[in-house]
Amino acid sequence: MAFEQNKKISKKVLTIDFGERGVYSFGNKLNNLTGKEWIKFSKSWFIHKPPRRKTNEILHPAKFPETLVEEFISFFTKEGDWVLDPFMGTGSTLIAAGNLKRNAAAVELSKEYFKIARVRIKKEKFKERIIPILGSSVNLSELLSSNNIKNIAFDYTITSPPYWNQLERNSLRQKVRSNKGLATKYSHSSDDLGNETDYDAFIERQAKIFDNVYDLTKPNGYLTIITNNVYYKGKLFPLAFDTAVSLTKRNGKSWVLKDEKIWLQNDKPLIALGVNSAWVANRHHQYCLIFRKE
Numbered sequence: 001m002a003f004e005q006n007k008k009i010s011k012k013v014l015t016i017d018f019g020e021r022g023v024y025s026f027g028n029k030l031n032n033l034t035g036k037e038w039i040k041f042s043k044s045w046f047i048h049k050p051p052r053r054k055t056n057e058i059l060h061p062a063k064f065p066e067t068l069v070e071e072f073i074s075f076f077t078k079e080g081d082w083v084l085d086p087f088m089g090t091g092s093t094l095i096a097a098g099n100l101k102r103n104a105a106a107v108e109l110s111k112e113y114f115k116i117a118r119v120r121i122k123k124e125k126f127k128e129r130i131i132p133i134l135g136s137s138v139n140l141s142e143l144l145s146s147n148n149i150k151n152i153a154f155d156y157t158i159t160s161p162p163y164w165n166q167l168e169r170n171s172l173r174q175k176v177r178s179n180k181g182l183a184t185k186y187s188h189s190s191d192d193l194g195n196e197t198d199y200d201a202f203i204e205r206q207a208k209i210f211d212n213v214y215d216l217t218k219p220n221g222y223l224t225i226i227t228n229n230v231y232y233k234g235k236l237f238p239l240a241f242d243t244a245v246s247l248t249k250r251n252g253k254s255w256v257l258k259d260e261k262i263w264l265q266n267d268k269p270l271i272a273l274g275v276n277s278a279w280v281a282n283r284h285h286q287y288c289l290i291f292r293k294e
């Protein structure tokens, strides 16, 4: 390990040269990445090629790949930091955090998905605190306290809330899932944001949960929300854009919107939608919205 003085800065800043990976500076306030890795992540779009999903992960209709979450956690935290996910699903964020030696807590409403997450986490035998919690994020602060997570200011939240009513929508993909006997609904709970039929009410209820996250986040901590605009009854609902705007207009709890990173899903098969009739897109990208508590 070769330490050297960074010559561009007048103050003494130690660096460490990791060869191919690039040079890490001990002046790096945010993460454990080298300058080369930092720049690579700063691109505004990415294509991610995750490994194939395992059978118990297919049970969840909208799981995101751990390898993708790992890239975000690596950028927005350092080892030992605390990560939060208020919409846990089958625990991708917890597994990614554990793999990267971060601590993490996550909340899931559905017993079925909570159990899958718990089994997956037990298998890993992480040394850090990796805590899956069963309950509703509507009561996030109380829920964390009652699970012994007190006085912790989270460094980073990464999550993917339900995409409004999209699971129930009668699309071709949903028909394929339902023909295979797989769920097309997260749960029957009225706390489940995916069961909110009114679009504006969804936006407000979602924003309220992120008010809770705001309270639990340290100053200057980041939040990433993975979501999308959605097509319903012949028109586009700008869910990703309204999510971005709604969180920046909260009374005393406004997040600062810093950017979006676009996840290009280049591996999805094209489906014949609206052919010979009208415009319907094969929507093959998602938005990773980046906010900061400033």
Ligand SMILES: C[S@@+](CC[C@H](N)C(=O)[O-])C[C@H]1O[C@@H](n2cnc3c(N)ncnc32)[C@H](O)[C@@H]1O
Residues within 6 Å of the ligand: 060, 062, 063, 064, 065, 086, 087, 088, 089, 090, 091, 092, 093, 107, 108, 109, 110, 113, 135, 136, 137, 138, 159, 160, 161, 162, 163, 186, 187, 191, 192, 193, 194
């Ligand atoms: C898009 S999925 C998240 C998937 C997750 N990122 C993964 O990789 O498995 C949204 C999850 O939020 C859960 N959910 C919905 N409303 C909730 C609430 N009020 N509190 C906690 N979880 C909720 C759903 O049951 C669903 O599993």
